[in-house]
Amino acid sequence: MKQTALSIITMLTVFAAMPQDTTYYPVLRQGINKTSQGYNSENFLELANLCERISLVKTEEWLPYYYGAYAYINMSFLEKTAGKKDEYCIKAKILIEKAKALNPQDSEIDVLQALLCYALMEITPMVNGPVYLPRSKKALEAAKAKNPGNPRIYYLEGKSAMYMPAFMGGGKEAAIPLFEKALELFNKFTHASDVHPSWGRSDTANLLEECKNANN
Amino acid sequence: MKIQILFLLLTLAFNLPGQTVITGSVKTKKGEPVAGANIYIKNTFEGASSDSLGFFMFKTTLAGRQIIVASFMGYKNQEQQVTLKSDTLIFPFILSEDKAQLGEVVITAGTFEAGDEKKSAVLSTLDMATNSHGFGDIFMAVNSLPGTTTADDEGGLLVRGGERHETKTFIDGMLVESPYTAKMPNIPVRGKFSPMLFRGTVFSTGGYSAEYGQALSSALILNSIALPEEDETNIALYSSALNFTKVKRWKKTALSTISQYVNMAPTNKLLGSNFDWQKAPESFTQTLVFRQKMNSGGMLKALGFFSSENNSLYYPNLDTGSDDLAGIKNKNYFFMATYKNQVGQTIIHSGISLNYDDTKMSFNNEAIKDLNRSAQAKLTATRQLSEKITFKYGGEIFYKQFDREYLSDNKSTGSQWDYNTFNASAFAESEIQPGYRIALRPGIRYEHIGLIKKTFISPRFSAAYKINPTSQFSFAYGLFMQVPEDNSLVYCPALKPEKARHLILNFQAIKNNRTFRVEAYHKKYSQLVKYDELYSADPATYSNTGSGYARGIDIFFRNRDFIRNGDFWLAYSFIDSKRDYRDLAFYRTPGFITRHNLSLQYKHYFDGIDAYLGANYSFASGRPYADPNVGEKALKTKHYHNLSASIFHFTEWFGKFTMLHLQVTNLPGFNHIFGYRFAESPDEPGNYRSLPILPSHKRMILFGIYICLQNQTQF
Numbered sequence: 001m002k003q004t005a006l007s008i009i010t011m012l013t014v015f016a017a018m019p020q021d022t023t024y025y026p027v028l029r030q031g032i033n034k035t036s037q038g039y040n041s042e043n044f045l046e047l048a049n050l051c052e053r054i055s056l057v058k059t060e061e062w063l064p065y066y067y068g069a070y071a072y073i074n075m076s077f078l079e080k081t082a083g084k085k086d087e088y089c090i091k092a093k094i095l096i097e098k099a100k101a102l103n104p105q106d107s108e109i110d111v112l113q114a115l116l117c118y119a120l121m122e123i124t125p126m127v128n129g130p131v132y133l134p135r136s137k138k139a140l141e142a143a144k145a146k147n148p149g150n151p152r153i154y155y156l157e158g159k160s161a162m163y164m165p166a167f168m169g170g171g172k173e174a175a176i177p178l179f180e181k182a183l184e185l186f187n188k189f190t191h192a193s194d195v196h197p198s199w200g201r202s203d204t205a206n207l208l209e210e211c212k213n214a215n216n
Numbered sequence: 217m218k219i220q221i222l223f224l225l226l227t228l229a230f231n232l233p234g235q236t237v238i239t240g241s242v243k244t245k246k247g248e249p250v251a252g253a254n255i256y257i258k259n260t261f262e263g264a265s266s267d268s269l270g271f272f273m274f275k276t277t278l279a280g281r282q283i284i285v286a287s288f289m290g291y292k293n294q295e296q297q298v299t300l301k302s303d304t305l306i307f308p309f310i311l312s313e314d315k316a317q318l319g320e321v322v323i324t325a326g327t328f329e330a331g332d333e334k335k336s337a338v339l340s341t342l343d344m345a346t347n348s349h350g351f352g353d354i355f356m357a358v359n360s361l362p363g364t365t366t367a368d369d370e371g372g373l374l375v376r377g378g379e380r381h382e383t384k385t386f387i388d389g390m391l392v393e394s395p396y397t398a399k400m401p402n403i404p405v406r407g408k409f410s411p412m413l414f415r416g417t418v419f420s421t422g423g424y425s426a427e428y429g430q431a432l433s434s435a436l437i438l439n440s441i442a443l444p445e446e447d448e449t450n451i452a453l454y455s456s457a458l459n460f461t462k463v464k465r466w467k468k469t470a471l472s473t474i475s476q477y478v479n480m481a482p483t484n485k486l487l488g489s490n491f492d493w494q495k496a497p498e499s500f501t502q503t504l505v506f507r508q509k510m511n512s513g514g515m516l517k518a519l520g521f522f523s524s525e526n527n528s529l530y531y532p533n534l535d536t537g538s539d540d541l542a543g544i545k546n547k548n549y550f551f552m553a554t555y556k557n558q559v560g561q562t563i564i565h566s567g568i569s570l571n572y573d574d575t576k577m578s579f580n581n582e583a584i585k586d587l588n589r590s591a592q593a594k595l596t597a598t599r600q601l602s603e604k605i606t607f608k609y610g611g612e613i614f615y616k617q618f619d620r621e622y623l624s625d626n627k628s629t630g631s632q633w634d635y636n637t638f639n640a641s642a643f644a645e646s647e648i649q650p651g652y653r654i655a656l657r658p659g660i661r662y663e664h665i666g667l668i669k670k671t672f673i674s675p676r677f678s679a680a681y682k683i684n685p686t687s688q689f690s691f692a693y694g695l696f697m698q699v700p701e702d703n704s705l706v707y708c709p710a711l712k713p714e715k716a717r718h719l720i721l722n723f724q725a726i727k728n729n730r731t732f733r734v735e736a737y738h739k740k741y742s743q744l745v746k747y748d749e750l751y752s753a754d755p756a757t758y759s760n761t762g763s764g765y766a767r768g769i770d771i772f773f774r775n776r777d778f779i780r781n782g783d784f785w786l787a788y789s790f791i792d793s794k795r796d797y798r799d800l801a802f803y804r805t806p807g808f809i810t811r812h813n814l815s816l817q818y819k820h821y822f823d824g825i826d827a828y829l830g831a832n833y834s835f836a837s838g839r840p841y842a843d844p845n846v847g848e849k850a851l852k853t854k855h856y857h858n859l860s861a862s863i864f865h866f867t868e869w870f871g872k873f874t875m876l877h878l879q880v881t882n883l884p885g886f887n888h889i890f891g892y893r894f895a896e897s898p899d900e901p902g903n904y905r906s907l908p909i910l911p912s913h914k915r916m917i918l919f920g921i922y923i924c925l926q927n928q929t930q931f
Binding site: 024027042045046049050052053054056057081082083087091124129133134137 | 252254256259260261262263264265267287289727728729776777783821826828866873924
């Protein structure tokens with residue numbers, strides 16, 4: 001109850017002028033919960049389809065587009081064939097643009113853009129790498145400018161640093177402070193509601209553990 | 217299946233009052249189950265996804281008249297009206313393919329597309345910029361595609377037995393009169409425009425659209441970027457060049473400037489050169505690009521270009537034993553503007569271009585000055601008549617004034633020649649898709665050549681048949697004509713245009729990241745210009761009696777799925793060509809043609825170090841030449857092998873995106889001989905002295921740093 005009251009207050013302050021439609025929140029929450037039960041394409045596809053259904057009704061809400069894009073990006077990571085990965089990324093890009101048009105000031109959408117860049121780079125690193133590596137960095141910078149307290153920024157930065165070689169300033173050791181910062185922010189982070197983006201926490205903790213173990 | 221039925225029975229048993237169970241399966245027309253389809257009650261959130269066998273099931277407490285929808289990517293939505301009244305409804309949905317699923321039927325005969333937007337593209341913009349043989353030259357990058365001949369002493373595009381001038385370059389539909397740097401004997405030309413100016417490239421190896429004319433062999437159609445996405449400032453420093461780019465983007469306006477200075481002297485000093493340069497090639501180019509998007513939706517593009525180049529070198533004279541000094545100075549101004557807008561249902565594309573090209577070629581104390589001035593205006597209209605028929609028509613006028621002046625030793629006794637022509641042309645072309653599988657493109661081009669007051673009609677026809685979503689056959693046929701080169705016309709303006717007839721058959725399959733295409737062609741030349749080199753200034757030696765043919769097979773295969781992060785491609789061309797033209801004494805294979813051409817490329821991206829490595833092996837069989845010591849028998853040079861490697865490394869310097877680039881051509885140091893030069897007359901024992909024609913550098917090394925200083929707006 002306290003949580004709900006808090007989130008309503010936050011929502012009121014953030015979106016003072018915008019009447020918020022929360023009727024779809026419980027349904028969306030179910031879809032998000034399902035994806036945390038198992039990291040597989042079926043669950044993300046279900047989330048994507050659910051988001052499509054919601055956004056067909058609630059056309060002015062950014063969250064269904066956001067989660068639709070989030071689902072397709074994850075499906076792209078889970079998919080094996082390049083052609084399908086491409087299709088999922090194209091879908092995600094369209095949905096991100098829609099979310100951004102509705103809510104241009106939210107750092108979460110920039111973070112998701114950075115994640116899409118990672119997905120695109122993974123398909124054809126040679127072609128997409130040089131194009132999307134700078135873009136992913138820019139998207140994270142833009143997110144920082146909007147909300148430096150968003151933990152997912154540092155989570156993605158840490159992930160990117162983790163796979164970069166040490167001589168380029170990367171490596172597991174270099175990733176530790178980023179993951180630590182992300183975790184610290186995750187602990188402080190208050191969600192506007194229980195459907196507002198909250199992913200990345202457990203992965204951050206796991207990766208931080210992995211980096212620390214590698215150093216010992 | 218059994219489990220599904222069991223599940224169904226269970227759910228039926230536990231169906232609560234007030235709940236309706238909606239269940240069933242989703243299949244394609246062929247009976248294949250559709251996994252992941254979205255089945256839902258229209259205008260509600262309620263629904264489910266189909267499983268791997270196409271089954272779905274969900275419960276709803278809604279009642280009354282509703283619409284159930286089944287949707288899946290690439291298929292048409294299926295809708296069914298129902299009345300929900302607390303029972304179980306079973307739906308067998310059969311989805312039919314959305315016609316878009318089969319993909320667009322694109323006519324690919326004689327056409328290679330490059331760009332980042334179209335699925336049929338075989339090259340991306342980045343491929344163009346990072347080709348390990350190209351040094352950022354558009355023409356060199358295109359040269360790695362089949363149908364082209366590797367001739368490192370020529371440069372530019374030699375397509376299917378055609379000479380360089382038989383390929384014309386177009387930017388946004390407008391002809392570029394001087395796309396290359398000025399040509400010196402045995403030195404390859406390079407493209408003048410930066411590949412980064414263009415978003416898409418269409419390289420036609422023949423049978424191209426009726427919209428274009430005056431190119432016997434091929435058209436290279438470059439489409440420039442409409443509005444750059446973001447502000448950008450970058451500096452590129454190469455061992456032989458300096459490049460500065462600044463792009464400023466406002467909401468609907470953009471302005472870019474690209475400046476480049478090239479000086480080969482340091483490279484020549486460092487690597488040595490097979491040539492004896494008096495003045496190593498030095499050039500400066502300045503490009504200005506303006507873009508304005510109008511409130512009406514129209515798009516104005518303007519491009520201004522200036523280049524200045526200068527070089528000279530000593531050629532050993534095989535008759536006198538001393539050296540000849542040959543030099544070239546060139547100044548080129550080019551301006552073009554296009555405007556594209558929509559008027560009702562019609563897309564109107566209009567453009568103008570102006571070209572001023574001033575070249576001075578000196579040979580010892582003599583010189584030839586050429587001044588080429590031309591202007592073009594063009595208007596095309598494209599109208600979609602129905603979903604299946606697109607009609608495009610238009611016309612252009614072209615004016616050219618060409619002046620040549622010969623300056624002899626004492627500069628006073630000069631001769632002058634000139635010609636001018638006012639040409640007008642019109643074309644009409646229609647793209648018809650009678651079914652989802654077939655595309656037909658008939659076209660016709662009318663041209664009036666003012667110089668000889670004659671009119672020509674060139675029919676074109678191409679077609680494609682899609683076998684399945686990934687593969688298709690295409691066919692192209694056309695007549696092409698081109699007025700002779702300035703070099704001939706200036707002495708003999710009465711010459712008729714040269715003609716070529718193309719016949720092309722193509723098969724292409726693209727699946728995921730794999731592309732395979734094979735193309736066979738036959739090209740027949742007629743009315744080719746013949747003359748006598750010794751009396752080249754005498755109009756009487758000129759005639760249109762030459763002829764020739766070129767036929768062959770081109771194969772292209774590219775696989776980006778083969779090895780993770782790896783990109784492999786193979787291009788092979790076989791060509792058989794003979795011609796009797798220019799000052800050739802008899803019907804034979806021109807000197808730049810190599811029967812077998814192979815190019816193997818491999819690029820590998822290393823995630824860890826943000827770098828990619830590219831290697832390129834190219835092979836060309838020997839080039840024909842005639843040795844006056846032996847007689848008229850056609851001899852062949854040694855086969856050509858070249859192994860090049862390049863490394864691109866992406867990093868950050870002081871927080872700026874930086875790319876480091878190292879490229880080495882002819883890594884193993886093969887000896888390349890493109891042919892031989894012979895003395896005009898035999899020496900005392902009766903031998904014609906000779907010298908091999910060599911590349912300017914045995915091994916070329918290029919090192920560059922590209923720094924992006926500013927990159928502002930996001931995504």
